[in-house]
Amino acid sequence: MTQSIGFVGLGIMGLPMAKNLLNSGYSVIGYNRSKPRLQEFAKAGGTPAKTIKEVAENAQIVITCLPNSQSVSDVIFQKGGLLEGFQNGSTLIDCSTISPKTTVEIAEKLTNSGV
Numbered sequence: 001m002t003q004s005i006g007f008v009g010l011g012i013m014g015l016p017m018a019k020n021l022l023n024s025g026y027s028v029i030g031y032n033r034s035k036p037r038l039q040e041f042a043k044a045g046g047t048p049a050k051t052i053k054e055v056a057e058n059a060q061i062v063i064t065c066l067p068n069s070q071s072v073s074d075v076i077f078q079k080g081g082l083l084e085g086f087q088n089g090s091t092l093i094d095c096s097t098i099s100p101k102t103t104v105e106i107a108e109k110l111t112n113s114g115v
Contacts, residue, residue: 006059010037014065056085069102088114
């Protein structure tokens with residue numbers, strides 16, 4: 001499969017999802033703050049990213065699995081975040097626990113940026 005998938009947040013939900021994609025033959029690059037989860041991801045065949053931006057630079061689709069609205073906004077919009085690495089036509093799938101209002105705000109900003 002040629003399409004690569006990125007993951008930010010390899011926790012209780014994100015790591016099993018990433019492993020399922022790896023087992024299905026997808027190329028997956030991932031980022032997580034805690035090293036043990038990133039190491040487990042690498043053992044499963046995933047490519048660990050050193051930065052959040054690196055995930056977006058190397059994947060057409062990025063999935064976030066984060067704990068709250070602020071974490072999602074930070075990961076996307078902070079310096080070195082996903083937005084800096086996204087290319088036109090990139091797709092973001094957010095599986096995080098966030099408010100609907102935040103989801104709409106993020107979608108509008110990303111759409112205006114070509115994502």
